[in-house]
Amino acid sequence: MASSSRFVQKFAKEPVLEKLSSSRGSRFFRLSRMFGWGLAVAGLSFLSQSCAAETLAEAKELFRTGQYAKCVDAAGAEIAEGTFSEEWRLLKLESELILGRYADAVQTLEEAKKVNTYSIRLRWIERDVRRFQGESAKAKEVLAEIAAEVERSSGRYRSPEDMVVIGQFFLEIGADPKQIRTTLFKQVQQRAPRYAGAYITAAELALAKNDFALAAEDFQNALKIDPDNPRILYGLARSFEPSDSKKAEQYLNEALAINPHHVPSLLLAAEEHLQAERYEETEKLLEQVLKINPVQPKAWAIRAVLAHLSSDSEQETQARAKALQHWTDNPDVDYLIGKFLAQKYRFAEAAAAQRQALTFDSDYLPAKMELSNDLLRLGEEEAGWKLAEEVFDADNYNVVAHNLSTLHEHMAKYRTLISDGFVVRMDAQEAEIYGPRVLELLREAKQVLCEKYEVELPETVAIEIFPRQQDFAIRTFGLPGGAGFLGVCFGSVITMNSPASQGNTPSNWEAVLWHEFCHVVTLTKTRNKMPRWLSEGISVYEEGLRDRSWGQSMSPTYRKMILSDDLTPVSELSGAFLRPASAAHLMFAYYESSLVVEFIVDQFGIDALRAILDDLGKGLQINDAIARHAAPLDAIDAGFEQYIQERANAFAAGADFAEEELPARADAATWKDWLAEHPDNFKGLQQYALALINEEKWQEAQEPIERLLELAPNYAGEGSGLPLKAKISREMSDTQQEIAVLEQLAELSADSVAVYRRLAQLHEEQKDWGAVVVDAKRILAVNPLIPEPHRLLALAGQRCGDRAAAIDGLQALSRMDPYDPADIHFQAARLLEQAGRLEEARKQVLLALAEAPRYREAHQLLLSLTETSDETPATDPAPSTEEVE
Structure with a gap:
């Protein structure tokens, strides 16, 4: 680990941690060799201690199905009988933490440490126990103790469970997440393929970094090993949430079917209701969570958000205080409040919440990342981009930070x-x-x-x-x-x-x-x-x-x-x-x-x-x-x-919209017979007209098309008769009718470039230059990055005396690699001169001469411009715009 890592910043006073922090790469790989993380160790056991498997299995089933209080009682009874197994103590501790029984958890922990003196898994869970007792400093000491134990007795921790905890420890102190994933978690997966925990932990790491596809892959591998694990199903729900909402909902429902008291799943469902502004449903789910754990921090954080959205500042303050009641400097509380406020577009309040989170832990990267996004959305770009870079420098596995850093480089060229x-x-x-x-x-x-x-x-x-x-x-x-x-x-x-x-x-x-x-x-x-x-x-x-x-x-x-x-x-x-x-x-x-x-x-x-x-x-x-x-x-x-x-009933009020008896793959004759019994069926009329057009029976096609237009005269969407009428008008060389129909289509369609192009072609043939200008502008409103509409604008503008349109068209064409750039610049210069925009005209004529140095007319125009006084007032001033490269 680099000397600037979070590990050193937090624990510089601990000699063993300072020693561990001396070099991220060399120390990490030396420890990996010490632990035998290649797992080529004889006699590897996947159970920490021998125990009454059937009884423990029953207790774990109570935990899996959300019967946490019963699980505490069962584990407590077994511990009272004198078991030495750490599994019982871990199960009791986890259940007590879920239930919010933090004082009980402290007692369980202290007794467990006397029996399982060297359990690194107990040490790891002790972090949370201490935090929820308001002992954040003690929690940091626990990390120091883990570091010392890892340095002193690496050979003791060779089980997959212990190795996963060691990986989590290194992540906590700032090791490279990608290194941990590939060097540790991946190897545990390979050497202990029936141990789901390595897949779960790797998946949760990917999820924390917004690597949803990789998280889903690992969770699915875990599911093959442990198909009824609510934690895995919940992880899959979160992994698919951004890309496949139906699949996410399916996994979430499966998790809650197995464990109706699975707190993370209940909170995820509450989040979804919160986003959809179903606030009563959100509160109902929070009540369920708080019946399980009356001081669950995330539930109270969401309640604080609900109060904020209701402009109830007193309730908001109380809810936030409740969220921080036990872990008083928990940065996750304000991070979550800010995250949910940002989803409601309250970016200023969200940024304030993230800043508060960072006062608790200045290196808390989730809050830094959210604050970066909030500032970018508030238009405070310099600070926002800087924070994104800081997050990426600290954690190059953070997908959002990586993406934003790359984008910032692209946007520097804008x-x-x-x-x-x-x-x-x-x-x-x-x-x-x-x-x-x-x-x-x-x-x-x-x-x-x-x-x-x-x-x-x-x-x-x-x-x-x-x-x-x-x-x-x-x-x-x-x-x-x-x-x-x-x-x-x-x-x-x-x-x-x-x-x-x-x-x-x-x-x-x-x-x-x-x-x-x-x-x-x-x-x-x-x-x-x-x-x-x-x-x-x-x-x-x-x-x-x-x-x-x-x-x-x-x-x-x-x-x-x-x-x-x-x-x-x-x-x-x-x-x-x-x-x-x-x-x-x-x-x-x-x-x-x-x-x-x-x-x-x-x-x-x-x-x-x-x-x-x-x-x-x-x-x-x-x-x-x-x-x-x-x-x-x-x-x-x-x-x-x-x-x-x-409004719906007034649409094509005389039409029949039934689709149950529509013939399949019918020809024109079949449709004609069917329409004899269903004369105003909207879909039938459309299909009959299409069949006639396919058979090139233009005259006959007019009858069903006219009926469609009688039923829905101002409709241009799917099934409209207007495109069909335009087609048969073109086929029958009825230009005036085609123009009239296309004009109606153009007035009803926002992005029908094909319609605008055809109109421009017809108007150009008729030398209706004012109409060509309109057609060109319609195309430009959809795609200004093709030369065609600019050419039309330049040509039509010059022909109808719309000098501004012509100048716009020529100047745009000049930037699109035209066939004859010198002529384009010259024409633009001439029009700009006529408009009194002499300085712009000089620039254009010089560009023309740069392309064609012997361009005689351009030389003459340049001479004329040079002789003209610069003080000539402009008649067509360009809009005032400041450009900054």
Whole structure:
């Protein structure tokens, strides 16, 4: 271990520990040889002491099934009869700690040490016993005693159980976790393949470092050995929680089926309810835990969070004090409080909690890592990145710290754009191409939304746009993943995927940016004190108001979900975002939330919505705020259910949406016969039209398509007749009809690049240059990183006299490796001269001459610009933007 390790920092006064700390690598490997950690030792025994196996097995079964008090009694009786086995004493100690009987545990420990003088497992558990007696200094002495014993009598500790404890000891004092895993735990697994403990401990190490895949692998190996162990099943639930919620829930349920009193599993279930804002269910689970252990620290930490969310500072203080009642400087308590507050977007309060945790233990890496994330989300980037580096330097197995350190190196190459209180960081080339449009849209959103919601923004709002999805995920979540997210807002910090990160089918980045900035406004107004459904609902609602094509709309799928059992009551809407049954259910949660907002505004007015947000900012709960300014939540639930069902029934009101009797793999003739009996079946009409189109019967296809459009005239989603009508119009060379249909599609679709391209092509052929400018801007809102829309903008802008559009198109093209860069720069220079932007024009003409030194017209333009007075007033000034490399 390095001299700067936590071991040395904590225990420099202990001579034996100082000796052990002299060299992390050499000392660790020398001890591994002393212990014979290759396990090539004759007569290796997997039981510490001989004992009455049947009786011990029965006691362990009591422990496994959560009958801890009975386990204490059984172990106590056996100890009273004079057993020398440490297994009984360990079982009694573990049960007493789970039950919160800390004074009893001290007595059990002291008696056990007299009998099992050299038990390193007893020494290890003594750490927790001392801590929960408020004896943190004594707990540190125990570590020193373990170190001395390890140095003095290494040959005594050769059982797999002892070796796992020694590995945990080295982790505690700052040894390299990867070394411990590979040099110790892995070898125990190989040499003692039927000992589950080595797999469990290795898995829990991986879990602590956010290495979920590796943790799951080790837990699954342990499960093969010990299939009914709640600790393993709980570990699997945590391992799969970020990636497979159904599997995680399955393992959690299995753990609680075996042991209904398994405290970690009950607390994990409580966490899930907490995240879903099901606070009553959270409290019920906490009550179960506190019946088992009335002073369980994590349960009281969660209660402190619940009190904070209810703005009950007195109860919060009492709950935190209860959590710290026995282990008074336990850094885990404030770490957990901060972690759960951060999940509720209370980043300032979360950061304060992590700082408090670090006053108890300045080297407590979980708190440092969480504080790093909190500061990054608060926009305090310098301090946040520095902390991430510190964690990575201390623990290079910490996956989040490693990811953030790597990302920081990538982001050092980004360009920073600063304007009107916005700080935008993005890839340098992307900043050149569409950075100005990002700032323009942000300025518009700020003016519209801040005025509407009566909000004054913080001094700086940061927006980070990532060309790689993995970088976005790491910056946002700390880990790769999150493929379904396009953007996330933390309050005054927005992270987004750029079109480059989304492959061949990017989403409308302008809609995403507007959506996320709306979060900035509402989170600022409420001081981050709002339920997720309301925050998302307002953002989706405002998208639709800004641009009809951006928001969501009713569809056959949503209609079915609304009229079935998939409609979530308003009071439970935040839970719909946590573990949706499918991607469609998640999207429906956004749509339903937006309709709740629309319902409140329609029924009670925008002033009511603003007042609800104001009250949330003052600390009122959402139910109380809605009741004060709209109606009690049960009335809102009932009124909204009627409202949304009326909306669903109004969608294609004359259509038949039954799907039970639909023919399979039918041709056009079969569909025609079937539709004779089901003339308005929505799916049937669509399939009949598709069958006719496949058979190139364009004229006949018009009849079912027209009926589809009569039923749902303003619907452009799956099953719409509009794309089908556009296709047959093109096939029948009816250009005017095709344009009309495509225009309707474009107004209803936020990211249909194929539609925008076809419209641009048709408008260009008709020399409708104003329309081409509109089409080009639609494409740019989805993917500004391809040359085509910039070429269209440059051409159409020049032809219709839209000089600003033409300049934007030419300048973007010049940065995209054009075929004739000299001509692009020259055209831009000429337009800039006409706009009176002479300095920019000079730069462009010089770039043209750099590409083609003999370009005669460029020389002439440069001469003209040189002769023109620099004081000529600009007629088309560019937006003021400060750029920082």
